[in-house]
Amino acid sequence: MSTTTTDVAIIGGGGAGCATALHLAWRKARCVLLERGFVGGQASGVNYGGVRQQGRDPAELPIARRAREIWGRLPELIGTDCEFSVSGHLKLARDHAEEAELVAYAETAREYGIELRVIGRNAIRAEYPWLSDQVVAGSFCADDGQANPRLLCPALARAARRAGADIRENARVSDIARDGDGFVIRTADGNEVRSSILVNAAGAWGGEISARFGEPVPIETIAPNMAVTEPIPYFIKPNLGVCGGNVYCRQIPRGNVILGGGRGEADAVAMRARALPEITLAALRRAVALVPRLASATIIRTWTGIEGYLPDDIPVVGPSRTTPGLFHAFGFSGHGFAIGPAIGAIMSELVLDGRSTTPIGALTIDRFGGCDKVGELPDRARSRNH
Amino acid sequence: MSAAPPPVIVGAGPAGVRAASVLVAAGLRPIVIDEAPASGGQIYRRAPAGFMRGAAVYGSEAAKATAIHRTFDSLVDRIDYRPQTTVWNLRPGRLYTVRDGVCDELTFGDIVLATGAMDRIVPIPGWTIPGVYALGGAQISLKAQGCVVGARTAFVGTGPLLWLVAYQYLKAGGTVAAVVDTTPFATKARQLFGLLRGGKTFINGLRYVATLRLKGVRITEGAIPVTIVGSTHVTALRWREASGREGSVDCDAVAIGFGLKPESQLADLAGVAMRWNDGQRVWEAARDRDGRTAVEGVYLAGDGSAIAGADAAEIDGALAAYALLADRRVTVPEAAVAELRTRRARLTRFREALDAAFPFPAALAAATADDTLVCRCEAVNAGELRAAARDLDAREVNRAKAFSRVGMGRCQGRVCGPVAVEILAAALGMPTQALGALRAQPPIKPLPMTAAVRLAAE
Numbered sequence: 001m002s003t004t005t006t007d008v009a010i011i012g013g014g015g016a017g018c019a020t021a022l023h024l025a026w027r028k029a030r031c032v033l034l035e036r037g038f039v040g041g042q043a044s045g046v047n048y049g050g051v052r053q054q055g056r057d058p059a060e061l062p063i064a065r066r067a068r069e070i071w072g073r074l075p076e077l078i079g080t081d082c083e084f085s086v087s088g089h090l091k092l093a094r095d096h097a098e099e100a101e102l103v104a105y106a107e108t109a110r111e112y113g114i115e116l117r118v119i120g121r122n123a124i125r126a127e128y129p130w131l132s133d134q135v136v137a138g139s140f141c142a143d144d145g146q147a148n149p150r151l152l153c154p155a156l157a158r159a160a161r162r163a164g165a166d167i168r169e170n171a172r173v174s175d176i177a178r179d180g181d182g183f184v185i186r187t188a189d190g191n192e193v194r195s196s197i198l199v200n201a202a203g204a205w206g207g208e209i210s211a212r213f214g215e216p217v218p219i220e221t222i223a224p225n226m227a228v229t230e231p232i233p234y235f236i237k238p239n240l241g242v243c244g245g246n247v248y249c250r251q252i253p254r255g256n257v258i259l260g261g262g263r264g265e266a267d268a269v270a271m272r273a274r275a276l277p278e279i280t281l282a283a284l285r286r287a288v289a290l291v292p293r294l295a296s297a298t299i300i301r302t303w304t305g306i307e308g309y310l311p312d313d314i315p316v317v318g319p320s321r322t323t324p325g326l327f328h329a330f331g332f333s334g335h336g337f338a339i340g341p342a343i344g345a346i347m348s349e350l351v352l353d354g355r356s357t358t359p360i361g362a363l364t365i366d367r368f369g370g371c372d373k374v375g376e377l378p379d380r381a382r383s384r385n386h
Numbered sequence: 387m388s389a390a391p392p393p394v395i396v397g398a399g400p401a402g403v404r405a406a407s408v409l410v411a412a413g414l415r416p417i418v419i420d421e422a423p424a425s426g427g428q429i430y431r432r433a434p435a436g437f438m439r440g441a442a443v444y445g446s447e448a449a450k451a452t453a454i455h456r457t458f459d460s461l462v463d464r465i466d467y468r469p470q471t472t473v474w475n476l477r478p479g480r481l482y483t484v485r486d487g488v489c490d491e492l493t494f495g496d497i498v499l500a501t502g503a504m505d506r507i508v509p510i511p512g513w514t515i516p517g518v519y520a521l522g523g524a525q526i527s528l529k530a531q532g533c534v535v536g537a538r539t540a541f542v543g544t545g546p547l548l549w550l551v552a553y554q555y556l557k558a559g560g561t562v563a564a565v566v567d568t569t570p571f572a573t574k575a576r577q578l579f580g581l582l583r584g585g586k587t588f589i590n591g592l593r594y595v596a597t598l599r600l601k602g603v604r605i606t607e608g609a610i611p612v613t614i615v616g617s618t619h620v621t622a623l624r625w626r627e628a629s630g631r632e633g634s635v636d637c638d639a640v641a642i643g644f645g646l647k648p649e650s651q652l653a654d655l656a657g658v659a660m661r662w663n664d665g666q667r668v669w670e671a672a673r674d675r676d677g678r679t680a681v682e683g684v685y686l687a688g689d690g691s692a693i694a695g696a697d698a699a700e701i702d703g704a705l706a707a708y709a710l711l712a713d714r715r716v717t718v719p720e721a722a723v724a725e726l727r728t729r730r731a732r733l734t735r736f737r738e739a740l741d742a743a744f745p746f747p748a749a750l751a752a753a754t755a756d757d758t759l760v761c762r763c764e765a766v767n768a769g770e771l772r773a774a775a776r777d778l779d780a781r782e783v784n785r786a787k788a789f790s791r792v793g794m795g796r797c798q799g800r801v802c803g804p805v806a807v808e809i810l811a812a813a814l815g816m817p818t819q820a821l822g823a824l825r826a827q828p829p830i831k832p833l834p835m836t837a838a839v840r841l842a843a844e
């Protein structure tokens with residue numbers, strides 16, 4: 001058993017936690033990251049790999065822009081690009097109501113400095129002849145792209161270690177106590193970390209930790225259902241989504257098509273998640289309806305991951321309202337991979353400067369009014385998707 | 387009586403056929419699913435209708451083959467037989483199949499997984515050149531089609547099957563260019579006592595070797611395969627003898643086989659724990675001596691749970707069916723079960739001797755050259771795998787898969803997995819089993835997208 005004293009303790013080695021450790025280490029703060037399994041072993045390592053700004057809740061757009069800037073500089077920052085490519089993100093409308101939705105969203109995005117190009121029926125057919133007649137319009141964000149989720153967290157963690165962070169795997173936080181103004185964090189392997197600051201970056205399990213400090217949130221565990229084909233000739237360049245989000249796909253240059261749609265099953269307590277075959281088959285049908293050429297492909301793998309969703313589909317990012325020194329960044333509601341790199345920058349600013357240069361006001365933990373059940377919520381719209 | 391759904395058997399090899407016959411005798415009507423067009427499994431695979439070579443193709447095992455085929459044929463009216471049907475996924479109580487490109491599903495209560503084995507490969511430089519076959523594939527070509535894979539075929543690897551198939555090629559009129567066994571003669575000789583337990587099987591083995599020698603086939607033992615030569619097609623096989631001398635033979639086909647490994651993916655999906663078999667250096671699904679697993683209603687039989695050969699598979703099939711019946715509170719013939727267990731235990735001891743006589747060459751696998759392809763689906767070579775282990779700290783096999791793509795392709799590591807773990811373990815200085823087992827992910831066999839669409843059309 002050992003005791004370590006540090007400035008910042010971070011719970012969770014997903015994209016949010018690893019990026020936080022990296023930014024803190026760059027700024028010479030001492031930090032210890034505690035990850036129950038392997039870094040990137042959960043949602044951050046098994047997701048679809050979409051890196052998009054388009055379609056996000058406006059509350060997330062400034063974060064997404066900042067993240068996009070970091071994605072573009074990964075090679076110089078951490079020595080690898082994590083297979084990030086600027087393929088563009090094309091969001092498709094399959095009826096006129098959806099087309100109107102795309103047009104309206106493009107207006108909103110422009111206010112945040114994000115340029116989207118709305119493409120009408122004829123133009124989209126000319127540009128993407130492999131799309132089916134189902135498609136009536138599209139909206140293209142040239143600046144968006146995709147990356148390999150399996151590579152991001154280990155690369156962030158390696159860079160963080162090089163910069164001096166203490167990254168511990170197989171270290172499950174089993175107990176957290178207050179000690180004066182600081183925290184005493186115990187791990188299941190019997191070690192102890194003492195810190196003045198605690199960052200809760202525990203993903204789908206972040207609600208467990210916030211609840212310990214009297215801040216329960218109505219977090220729900222959801223598992224996006226994923227599948228991948230064996231390589232076929234490369235023809236889908238942009239990352240593809242649809243209004244409503246019931247199917248999405250992207251192709252990597254080596255030929256595999258990664259596609260998702262619908263939800264698998266997840267058990268956050270048993271830490272088990274499985275794709276559901278019925279859902280997979282339905283997603284495959286939708287994908288073929290959208291891109292008929294996919295009919296000749298063959299699925300070689302399906303999977304899912306454990307993700308924490310909040311009722312308004314945006315995360316909690318910011319200081320605790322009950323406990324000085326505690327900061328939260330969790331519940332990314334299905335789209336936190338792309339913004340993870342910026343979350344690290346934001347959290348390091350919150351911790352070291354007391355404020356973030358990126359607006360995060362809409363992401364406060366007290367927006368749920370302290371209730372932990374969806375049913376108890378004040379009336380709130382559920383909105384965003386792929 | 388009970389409204390329980392009929393038991394399901396996956397696999398119509400010796401294990402599945404025996405399981406079916408016990409269940410039918412108890413008055414049940416099992417559903418028997420097999421992706422092959424006919425029953426028989428690997429060893430007693432049937433030739434397509436119209437082929438006339440008959441039971442002779444099974445050599446010394448002809449009588450057993452005929453018995454299994456007759457048994458199955460006599461059951462066909464009393465079971466729900468679904469040939470050419472692949473199980474691609476399994477969830478608690480539910481099976482997902484694809485047949486003729488159409489998806490289907492069925493509910494099950496009890497299931498016997500008798501999914502058999504597949505070849506084990508150690509990648510020899512050049513192993514992806516056209517003209518190189520897995521040993522089992524070379525044998526299937528002979529059994530199912532009456533064809534040899536080459537005019538001059540070299541056999542390289544280790545294990546009893548290596549000698550058997552070489553012998554079968556010779557008997558069928560093929561030319562055996564050489565048999566290159568990585569196991570030294572002395573290693574086999576040391577197991578003589580244990581091997582004698584195999585009785586007739588062992589005697590047959592000796593006969594295969596003697597015949598090959600008698601016919602002047604070039605034989606070398608304790609050799610290290612160096613390379614398979616060829617550009618558009620195989621032209622030669624090279625190796626290094628135990629003495630250090632280089633050996634080489636011209637050939638137009640090479641059959642590689644380093645023993646077998648269980649097809650345990652369905653058991654894995656069913657939630658059965660995997661355990662490490664140190665003698666065979668593979669992961670296998672955990673079960674008791676009767677085939678019962680820790681997952682209620684899931685039973686395992688035959689080579690799909692532990693490589694032990696066809697005779698053991700038959701016994702396993704019967705035992706698993708009796709276990710299933712006993713768990714359903716059906717009275718089973720205790721004396722018969724006890725006798726089966728005794729015979730099975732004897733075969734297990736024989737198998738242990740065989741495993742020791744023909745050990746999987748873990749050191750050879752671990753030493754795979756950096757530029758040799760390990761995972762052919764994803765084109766990952768040994769050097770890339772070592773780099774993932776060292777630079778990315780992949781100390782668990784599924785991590786190594788995530789980082790390097792090894793085992794991520796269409797075979798899902800069924801071919802490269804056992805080699806990859808040896809390479810990783812050596813690179814990291816860890817015991818092989820400490821790397822864990824590759825997790826099965828559905829579909830366990832590639833699923834055509836059209837199958838999903840065709841389902842919609844129903």
Ligand SMILES: Cc1cc2nc3c(=O)[nH]c(=O)nc-3n(C[C@H](O)[C@H](O)[C@H](O)COP(=O)(O)OP(=O)(O)OC[C@H]3O[C@@H](n4cnc5c(N)ncnc54)[C@H](O)[C@@H]3O)c2cc1C
Nearest residue numbers: 012014015016036044047050173203305332335336337338
């Ligand atoms: C299948 C799938 C597809 C997705 N597709 C996309 C996409 O295309 N684009 C996109 O932007 N987002 C996507 N997402 C969402 C995205 O993956 C997540 O929002 C993001 O990875 C969350 O990062 P995180 O660091 O908050 O959580 P995680 O990656 O889950 O990390 C949290 C970590 O905390 C650890 N932890 C929890 N409790 C403890 C404890 N007590 N002690 C120690 N450690 C603990 C966990 O082990 C885990 O590793 C997808 C998610 C899934 C599951």
Ligand SMILES: Cc1cc2nc3c(=O)[nH]c(=O)nc-3n(C[C@H](O)[C@H](O)[C@H](O)COP(=O)(O)OP(=O)(O)OC[C@H]3O[C@@H](n4cnc5c(N)ncnc54)[C@H](O)[C@@H]3O)c2cc1C
Nearest residue numbers: 397399400401421427428429473501502522688689696699
């Ligand atoms: C290629 C090969 C050749 C062999 N040759 C010999 C030999 O000559 N002599 C010898 O003693 N042993 C041989 N063996 C060993 C052989 O496995 C056993 O002796 C014996 O066949 C084991 O019987 P079994 O019933 O356990 O499995 P098998 O006979 O292999 O039967 C398993 C059956 O399950 C079916 N199956 C598997 N997965 C699925 C799925 N997902 N969906 C639907 N169906 C499925 C297969 O089509 C197969 O018919 C060979 C093995 C292999 C792999």
